[in-house]
Amino acid sequence: MELERTFDNLSEILQDLSFGSVRRWKEEHPGSKAVAFFPVYAPVEIIHAAGMLPVGLAGAGDKLDIQHADSRFGSFICSIVKTTMEMGMTNHLDAFDGFLFSSICDSARNLCFVFKRNFPQMYVDFLHLPHNSASPASVDFLDAEYRRIIGELERLGGKRINDAALRNSIDLYNLQRKLVRRLYQFRADSPHLLRAWESYLLTRAGNFLPVEEHIATLEGVLSLLKDRPGKRRDSIRVVVEGSFCEQPPLDVIRMLEAAGCDIVEDDFALAQRWFHGDVPSTGDPVRALAESYVRDAVYSSVRHDFAHPRWEGLADKIRNTHAEAVIMLIAKFCEPAYFDYVLFKKKIEEMGLPHLLLEFEEKLFTFDRLRTEVETFVESLVFD
Amino acid sequence: MANIPATEYRGGVHQRQKDLMLDWYATLDQAAHTADPPTVSMMVSGNCVELLEGFGAVPIYPEVNALQLAIRHQSLEPILAAEDMGYAADNCAYVKADIGCYVKGTTPTGGKMPKPTLLLCNFVGCNTYAKWFEHVATLTGAPLYMLDVPFLRGDQPSQADLDYVVRQLHEVVTLLERLTGRAFDYARFQQAVDWSRQTEEIWSQIKHLSQHVPSPFDAYFDAITLMGPLYVHRAKREGLEFFQAALAEFQQKVDLNQGIYDQEKFRLVFEGPPPYPHFRTFRDMFAKWKACAVASTYSTVGGLWEFGFRHDPERPFESVAMHMLVHNVTNRNYLQRYEQIHRYVKEWKADGIIVHFVKSCRLFSAGQGDMRDYFTKQLGIPTLYIESDIEDPRYFSEAQIKNRIDAFFEALEHSKQAGGHVTREVHV
Ligand code: SF4
Ligand code: SF4
Numbered sequence: 006m007e008l009e010r011t012f013d014n015l016s017e018i019l020q021d022l023s024f025g026s027v028r029r030w031k032e033e034h035p036g037s038k039a040v041a042f043f044p045v046y047a048p049v050e051i052i053h054a055a056g057m058l059p060v061g062l063a064g065a066g067d068k069l070d071i072q073h074a075d076s077r078f079g080s081f082i083c084s085i086v087k088t089t090m091e092m093g094m095t096n097h098l099d100a101f102d103g104f105l106f107s108s109i110c111d112s113a114r115n116l117c118f119v120f121k122r123n124f125p126q127m128y129v130d131f132l133h134l135p136h137n138s139a140s141p142a143s144v145d146f147l148d149a150e151y152r153r154i155i156g157e158l159e160r161l162g163g164k165r166i167n168d169a170a171l172r173n174s175i176d177l178y179n180l181q182r183k184l185v186r187r188l189y190q191f192r193a194d195s196p197h198l199l200r201a202w203e204s205y206l207l208t209r210a211g212n213f214l215p216v217e218e219h220i221a222t223l224e225g226v227l228s229l230l231k232d233r234p235g236k237r238r239d240s241i242r243v244v245v246e247g248s249f250c251e252q253p254p255l256d257v258i259r260m261l262e263a264a265g266c267d268i269v270e271d272d273f274a275l276a277q278r279w280f281h282g283d284v285p286s287t288g289d290p291v292r293a294l295a296e297s298y299v300r301d302a303v304y305s306s307v308r309h310d311f312a313h314p315r316w317e318g319l320a321d322k323i324r325n326t327h328a329e330a331v332i333m334l335i336a337k338f339c340e341p342a343y344f345d346y347v348l349f350k351k352k353i354e355e356m357g358l359p360h361l362l363l364e365f366e367e368k369l370f371t372f373d374r375l376r377t378e379v380e381t382f383v384e385s386l387v388f389d
Numbered sequence: 390m391a392n393i394p395a396t397e398y399r400g401g402v403h404q405r406q407k408d409l410m411l412d413w414y415a416t417l418d419q420a421a422h423t424a425d426p427p428t429v430s431m432m433v434s435g436n437c438v439e440l441l442e443g444f445g446a447v448p449i450y451p452e453v454n455a456l457q458l459a460i461r462h463q464s465l466e467p468i469l470a471a472e473d474m475g476y477a478a479d480n481c482a483y484v485k486a487d488i489g490c491y492v493k494g495t496t497p498t499g500g501k502m503p504k505p506t507l508l509l510c511n512f513v514g515c516n517t518y519a520k521w522f523e524h525v526a527t528l529t530g531a532p533l534y535m536l537d538v539p540f541l542r543g544d545q546p547s548q549a550d551l552d553y554v555v556r557q558l559h560e561v562v563t564l565l566e567r568l569t570g571r572a573f574d575y576a577r578f579q580q581a582v583d584w585s586r587q588t589e590e591i592w593s594q595i596k597h598l599s600q601h602v603p604s605p606f607d608a609y610f611d612a613i614t615l616m617g618p619l620y621v622h623r624a625k626r627e628g629l630e631f632f633q634a635a636l637a638e639f640q641q642k643v644d645l646n647q648g649i650y651d652q653e654k655f656r657l658v659f660e661g662p663p664p665y666p667h668f669r670t671f672r673d674m675f676a677k678w679k680a681c682a683v684a685s686t687y688s689t690v691g692g693l694w695e696f697g698f699r700h701d702p703e704r705p706f707e708s709v710a711m712h713m714l715v716h717n718v719t720n721r722n723y724l725q726r727y728e729q730i731h732r733y734v735k736e737w738k739a740d741g742i743i744v745h746f747v748k749s750c751r752l753f754s755a756g757q758g759d760m761r762d763y764f765t766k767q768l769g770i771p772t773l774y775i776e777s778d779i780e781d782p783r784y785f786s787e788a789q790i791k792n793r794i795d796a797f798f799e800a801l802e803h804s805k806q807a808g809g810h811v812t813r814e815v816h817v
Contacts, residue, residue: 075758076758076762077756077758077759077762078755078756078758078759079746079754079757079758079776080746080748080776081479081748081751081754082751082755086755108516108540109516110516110751111514111515111516111517111750111751111752111755112751112755112756114516114540114723114755115723115751115752115755115756116755116756117722117723118722118723118724118756119723119756119759121724122724122727122759122763123759130542131540131542131722133539133540133542135537135539135553136512136519136535136537137512137535137536137537137557139534139535140537140556140557140560142552142553142556142557142560143537143553145549145552145553145556146537146539146549146550146552146553149547149549150539150549153547153549307516309512309519309523309535311523311526311533311535314523337479338479340479340480340481340516340517340520340751341516341520343476343477343479343480344476344480344484344517344520344524345520346475346477347474347475347476347524348523348524348527350475351527
């Protein structure tokens with residue numbers, strides 16, 4: 006019961022487009038600021054060490070009508086760019102003092118500057134995350150880039166960020182990521198005890214809950230899960246790939262499971278487990294964050310590291326979780342996902358696995374067509 | 390379309406540029422057969438062609454190949470081939486056309502394309518470049534270097550940005566030494582940077598000639614014709630000579646007060662790439678109104694020189710890096726593009742802006758609605774927004790585009806007669 010209550014709570018917060026939880030946090034911490042970051046990744050430790058609340062944006066789902074944003078971002082642009090713009094133009098983002106965008110794709114990048122023009126009272130910044138991991142110069146560059154951001158946040162918050170605070174934040178987020186990884190491991194081992202939509206809620210909660218609270222929630226859930234009753238189902242084990250930025254509607258995830266998939270891996274809310282291991286909290290913390298980004302980040306369609314190709318990362322995921330199939334779940338008009346699909350598909354086929362390509366939009370009211378496709382896919386595998 | 394006036398100026402420049410480009414394709418064909426000279430595949434945007442000269446290497450520009458295909462109405466077939474491989478209808482069609490050509494082994498001229506000695510992804514602004522080059526690398530097995538150029542977040546790059554790019558340029562030098570077996574010829578590199586400096590000076594002068602009323606050439610449609618030599622030959626004596634001849638030709642027209650029409654009626658600034666598959670048709674739609682582009686953002690993808698930047702032989706690496714970081718429209722931020730357009734409108738004395746949204750290219754197009762809002766609502770400059778594509782012939786509704794263009798000029802004409810500006814967006 007307690008678990009269900011947690012999931013209900015989280016699902017409620019997640020649907021609150023006015024970020025009530027952020028407003029409440031600000032009330033409890035007078036004078037403090039909240040800084041939102043556009044997916045996929047941001048060095049939340051730095052924002053946290055500045056005494057601010059880092060919040061991951063994830064679009065507006067199906068809760069908002071697009072009335073203004075279409076005239077700014079027209080055809081062929083993904084939903085999250087438009088819903089984020091719409092939220093900004095309809096005062097849903099007023100709880101925030103700043104916005105951080107990064108070098109994930111061309112649409113998001115231009116959104117950053119359109120934000121700058123339309124919301125001049127806000128701190129809006131663009132973080133260039135390097136795409137050349139092979140070069141030793143990358144770490145030095147990112148180190149400098151993080152220090153630039155630190156300078157900006159210090160100006161915004163009116164106080165210095167010191168190394169001790171940063172190390173403390175690194176420790177906290179290391180713990181958070183460790184717990185999320187543990188959650189994923191649990192789900193891969195026992196998908197009948199933890200559904201993907203549940204783990205999705207828990208993971209995504211890390212976007213908006215203060216990290217201390219998120220850690221407590223994760224610990225609570227993990228301790229309850231062991232004793233959760235449940236029977237193994239006759240489902241196929243699938244990896245879901247492609248929703249690294251814009252998030253699929255929760256009902257799509259439920260639908261996949263109802264149609265007979267055990268989702269044993271995915272790339273939802275990827276920021277919550279961005280690194281393979283811990284970021285070192287000894288030594289120079291800024292440098293440590295930069296090095297971890299360049300050397301220890303998980304693969305993602307918005308990070309380029311040709312020496313460690315993303316398709317090999319996907320292959321590892323498939324092998325590690327003993328998956329039997331892959332569902333490519335791609336946001337409509339998401340160009341990085343579209344491109345990666347071609348190389349992922351090649352890899353999946355080489356491995357002899359079946360896959361299904363699905364496109365979604367935030368505003369997806371009927372899943373009938375998707376459901377039929379998934380059911381047919383699952384049937385073809387079960388009766389093969 | 391019988392009553393359309395002569396749509397373009399066809400002077401000696403056009404023939405010379407054709408010859409230069411054919412020479413380039415012939416060299417690539419030779420490289421495909423003999424593996425000499427070495428070739429480096431690069432993006433046009435903020436390219437570092439000067440560095441290649443230090444190895445006697447020749448650039449391959451996949452974008453130039455893609456645009457040649459489109460303009461010759463040959464782009465659909467390779468696009469479809471790429472879509473068969475799994476590329477989406479909404480992926481950049483430049484990439485699809487290029488990949489389709491690799492798979493089918495075709496080129497725009499029918500010659501052979503060499504397997505590049507190096508795929509040098511100069512990641513300047515467009516994220517699609519990174520994908521594109523990774524895909525070509527997996528297809529061809531050619532080595533890939535991802536030259537990561539930090540996007541311009543503020544007005545100017547930081548010292549860290551500059552150091553980062555310079556260090557990577559040195560890494561490219563080391564890599565090319567290994568791949569070509571040739572020692573880097575620093576003096577030749579420096580000489581190339583100096584050719585570029587001189588070529589850029591001339592190019593900048595050419596671009597300023599269109600401030601003259603009437604403009605001696607069309608700074609969108611004609612400028613595109615000149616862009617090939619600008620990227621392929623800029624860092625060579627041939628490039629400099631080509632642009633010197635072009636300048637002389639255009640200057641003569643200015644002296645004679647000759648525009649591209651018997652009478653120039655409208656002056657425009659163009660934003661966004663052209664619809665190459667329907668280039669002629671599109672151009673005619675403006676020619677009908679005797680409307681001349683006096684400036685364009687697209688002609689600054691490879692480099693933005695009209696505001697003063699020049700390569701510097703005294704600081705060759707730094708200036709190449711600065712060119713990649715700041716002085717090309719693709720790596721500049723979106724609001725800097727607004728400023729650039731605004732400056733064109735004022736200093737080049739334009740009557741209005743044409744924003745051409747191309748479906749393929751989110752780098753250019755994402756947010757162009759906001760741009761329109763800025764120019765019409767905030768600045769009161771007549772702005773027309775139209776949509777099609779740069780490479781895919783399927784996205785061009787001729788009648789609709791023509792109607793919108795006609796309506797725009799009718800309103801513009803009307804307001805010009807009334808002596809004022811159209812201070813609202815033209816809705817059709
Ligand atoms: S969903 Fe894809 S295209 Fe849209 S902002 Fe995210 S990465 Fe960019
Ligand atoms: S997205 Fe635009 S800039 Fe990038 S490769 Fe395609 S056409 Fe060129």
